[in-house]
Amino acid sequence: MIGQLNPEQLAAVTTNEQHTLVLAGAGSGKTKVLTTRMAWLIQNGKVSPYGVLAVTFTNKAAREMLTRLTAMLPVDTRGMWVGTFHGLCNRLLRAHYRDAGLPQNFQILDIADQLAAIKRLIKANDIDDEKFPPKDVQRFINNAKENGERPDTVEVWDAHRKRLAEIYQLYQEQCQREGVVDFAELLLRAYELLSRNVLVREHYQRRFRYILIDEFQDTNTLQYKWLCLLAGAHASLFAVGDDDQSIYAFRGANVGNMSAFERDYAGNNIIRLEQNYRSYGHILDAANALIEHNTERLGKNLWTDRGEGELLRVVEQPTDLLEAQWVVDEIRAQINDGRLRSEIAVLYRSNAQSRPIEHALFSAHIPYKVYGGLRFFERQEIKHVLAYLRLIASGDDDTSFMRVVNFPTRGIGARTLENLSDCARQIGCNLIHAVGAVSGRSGTKLLAFAKLIETLREDAQTLSLPELIKHVTDASGLNAHYEAEREGAERLENLGELINAATAFCAEENLEGKAALAQVERSVAPDDPDSPFAQELTSALALFLSHASLEAGDNQAQAGEDAIQLMTIHAAKGLEFDSVFITGVEEGLFPHENSIMAEDGLEEERRLMYVAITRAKERLTFSLAHARMLHGQTRYSMRSRFLEELPDDHLKWLTPRTREVAEPSWGMRLHVDAHARPSTGRIEPRAPRSISSGVSVSGKEYRIGQGVRHSRFGDGTIIRLTGQGADAQAEIVFRDTGAKTLALAVAKLDIIAG
DNA sequence: TTACTAAGACTTTTT
DNA sequence: GTCTTAGTAA
Numbered sequence A: 001m002i003g004q005l006n007p008e009q010l011a012a013v014t015t016n017e018q019h020t021l022v023l024a025g026a027g028s029g030k031t032k033v034l035t036t037r038m039a040w041l042i043q044n045g046k047v048s049p050y051g052v053l054a055v056t057f058t059n060k061a062a063r064e065m066l067t068r069l070t071a072m073l074p075v076d077t078r079g080m081w082v083g084t085f086h087g088l089c090n091r092l093l094r095a096h097y098r099d100a101g102l103p104q105n106f107q108i109l110d111i112a113d114q115l116a117a118i119k120r121l122i123k124a125n126d127i128d129d130e131k132f133p134p135k136d137v138q139r140f141i142n143n144a145k146e147n148g149e150r151p152d153t154v155e156v157w158d159a160h161r162k163r164l165a166e167i168y169q170l171y172q173e174q175c176q177r178e179g180v181v182d183f184a185e186l187l188l189r190a191y192e193l194l195s196r197n198v199l200v201r202e203h204y205q206r207r208f209r210y211i212l213i214d215e216f217q218d219t220n221t222l223q224y225k226w227l228c229l230l231a232g233a234h235a236s237l238f239a240v241g242d243d244d245q246s247i248y249a250f251r252g253a254n255v256g257n258m259s260a261f262e263r264d265y266a267g268n269n270i271i272r273l274e275q276n277y278r279s280y281g282h283i284l285d286a287a288n289a290l291i292e293h294n295t296e297r298l299g300k301n302l303w304t305d306r307g308e309g310e311l312l313r314v315v316e317q318p319t320d321l322l323e324a325q326w327v328v329d330e331i332r333a334q335i336n337d338g339r340l341r342s343e344i345a346v347l348y349r350s351n352a353q354s355r356p357i358e359h360a361l362f363s364a365h366i367p368y369k370v371y372g373g374l375r376f377f378e379r380q381e382i383k384h385v386l387a388y389l390r391l392i393a394s395g396d397d398d399t400s401f402m403r404v405v406n407f408p409t410r411g412i413g414a415r416t417l418e419n420l421s422d423c424a425r426q427i428g429c430n431l432i433h434a435v436g437a438v439s440g441r442s443g444t445k446l447l448a449f450a451k452l453i454e455t456l457r458e459d460a461q462t463l464s465l466p467e468l469i470k471h472v473t474d475a476s477g478l479n480a481h482y483e484a485e486r487e488g489a490e491r492l493e494n495l496g497e498l499i500n501a502a503t504a505f506c507a508e509e510n511l512e513g514k515a516a517l518a519q520v521e522r523s524v525a526p527d528d529p530d531s532p533f534a535q536e537l538t539s540a541l542a543l544f545l546s547h548a549s550l551e552a553g554d555n556q557a558q559a560g561e562d563a564i565q566l567m568t569i570h571a572a573k574g575l576e577f578d579s580v581f582i583t584g585v586e587e588g589l590f591p592h593e594n595s596i597m598a599e600d601g602l603e604e605e606r607r608l609m610y611v612a613i614t615r616a617k618e619r620l621t622f623s624l625a626h627a628r629m630l631h632g633q634t635r636y637s638m639r640s641r642f643l644e645e646l647p648d649d650h651l652k653w654l655t656p657r658t659r660e661v662a663e664p665s666w667g668m669r670l671h672v673d674a675h676a677r678p679s680t681g682r683i684e685p686r687a688p689r690s691i692s693s694g695v696s697v698s699g700k701e702y703r704i705g706q707g708v709r710h711s712r713f714g715d716g717t718i719i720r721l722t723g724q725g726a727d728a729q730a731e732i733v734f735r736d737t738g739a740k741t742l743a744l745a746v747a748k749l750d751i752i753a754g
Numbered sequence B: 001t002t003a004c005t006a007a008g009a010c011t012t013t014t015t
Numbered sequence C: 001g002t003c004t005t006a007g008t009a010a
Helices: A007-013 A030-043 A059-072 A085-095 A111-124 A134-146 A159-178 A183-196 A198-207 A221-231 A256-266 A281-291 A320-336 A351-363 A380-393 A398-404 A414-427 A431-437 A440-460 A465-475 A478-484 A489-524 A540-550 A593-597 A601-613 A664-672
Strands: A020-024 A052-056 A081-084 A107-109 A180-182 A210-213 A236-241 A270-273 A312-319 A344-348 A368-370 A564-568 A577-582 A616-630 A633-636 A651-653 A694-697 A700-703 A707-710 A714-722 A729-734 A738-743 A749-752
Touching: A007 A030, A007 A270, A020 A030, A020 A256, A030 A052, A030 A059, A030 A210, A030 A236, A052 A059, A052 A085, A059 A081, A081 A085, A085 A183, A085 A221, A085 A540, A107 A111, A107 A183, A107 A540, A111 A134, A111 A159, A111 A180, A111 A398, A134 A159, A134 A180, A134 A183, A134 A221, A159 A180, A159 A398, A180 A183, A183 A198, A183 A221, A198 A221, A210 A221, A221 A256, A236 A256, A281 A312, A281 A601, A281 A616, A312 A320, A320 A344, A320 A351, A320 A577, A320 A616, A344 A351, A351 A368, A351 A564, A380 A398, A380 A440, A380 A465, A380 A478, A380 A489, A380 A540, A398 A431, A414 A431, A414 A440, A431 A440, A440 A465, A465 A478, A465 A489, A465 A540, A478 A489, A489 A540, A577 A601, A593 A601, A700 A714, A700 A749, A707 A729
Parallel strands: A020 A236, A020 A270, A052 A081, A052 A210, A107 A180, A210 A236, A312 A616, A312 A651, A344 A564, A344 A577, A368 A564, A577 A616
Antiparallel strands: A616 A633, A633 A714, A694 A700, A707 A714, A707 A749, A714 A729, A729 A738
């Protein structure tokens, strides 16, 4: 089991220190260490499977961990808590729903459900949705929750935020009334449960002797607090992560948790896994050199004994279409050389970039697979069925009610629903319970809908889950609706797929035995009425609904087909490919313009590039286009600064490297850019490249790198051009006043030397 | 209630 | 350029 480990991996797996921080570089065998440690702990009698808790961010990672573990050691995994933060918190809350103040059948809102609930709340309370756009409210609430804050503790420093906190309060009341929790609430509730209930807390603190955390750099503040609480004073914490691969700060991840963990727990017990088993030398050296430009690193340098390998290749093309064409031609050549299509990945910063590449691949008849986009359980038709199922399971869930009360259409319009909503508010009950209070013809229609749900609920008693789903799609009219729809064939197929999924789910549940699991829980908590543990076994329907919310399904379709892999760099994290194309390596796109101004934004972009580079095993190709169609207009950009940060001796230019022009104001650009770490003197100020693409406005020619003078802002350099003619705009970095975007037709600019 | 049109967005998104 | 959402006409 431990025979194949290198010394650092071995040290991590067998450490006897209470707490350990493992800095695991890309491709250094992170999952192997994590799973081997679990196996080692169990095999050596340090702990029984029952005392292990391992937490990951994705269901996929959790599954892989269990698979690898059982392959190593015949472990009874039923008593183990291995899962995502959200999955484990859900488990905790189901077991202690009373103490957590939740109904037993509470439903989980995904982001779309949550947004719908917020919109409904804003309407019901006559809140100005111009001042408080639902999306902003959603972000405010989720941010607050991820920091462990409730409406009464969240910081308010102005009237606007004060109002947001009030809306948060209203939202909380609405969720409570409807028996629903959002993703962030799962964590916060579980945290509050543990922190307030001594009995429950001590039980789990006693139980989980070993807590292992994967992708620790991605944890948010609340998750860290949750872990600390769960660990108590005696558990052993084993955190594995890579600060250089922290790319989710924008959604609340706090890399600072790594140094906090070092300070609070691990002390000097930090183990670095730096030997890389994935890539050749040039790739790793380039990645190391790039990430060196970041400050605030815990520090790490990847190395390999596989040899240097190929140089990294760079290609510049005039347009995004030609870039795509070049990439596809190159892909074809690589396939002809015998490379597997599924071992070739095309990565990009933003989803919109996939289009021209898809087009070129399609024209070339090369099979490809795009990752990202809608997932199975997020599809409209699936969410509709799930809404019916939720109403059957709970009934209080107004979001689900609103979703399907008039779908398929039953002549229940907006007016009727407004009436209903008013009635419900007056009575102080949920929508479905207020249907009797609405008079007239519309009231009859509402009653018919309520009766439908009631009948379905009775039917649910006697039907198996797959049978129930089939029955619901028939009785609700969903099937008929999609049969009549011109393009409903695919939706019908998905409904069939949902029934398959339910069948598989039930089979798996019976096999693995969620029931058996509940038995295990119960053996710990004897059947006394004061036990904080839930006594009832949960129904297949309830389990399936949780499953659907917490696991939206794979983002990839049919695996196994040998196809080119297209995805964002974020989606590529954790994956590896023989040959990788990193496309659109342009200023403004990568690093993205929005992140350049954000705090630490540039460092996160650089980590993103680091992640991208370290995906490649054998061959890595960068490509960029000088002109690109974006948001309906052509944008001209220059080569990404990240390419300048890669040492020349790892690069091979397949097209002529565009000319570099001495440009005094370029130095100022770096000065303006505080993230470029001028203190080390590492970065040599480089001039922007002049490119052929220019813009002509009222007789003047503008191009990237052009020096200009503005009467008010002074001298500066054009770093980007967008649009044509009257719409043409230039982003200009002024020596003294920073970056500005100006309309060329309006701004009075003089062309100066450059 | 449906269907068309206009307006606005538009970086990344494990649960 | 393309998609989603909101608003209005039929």
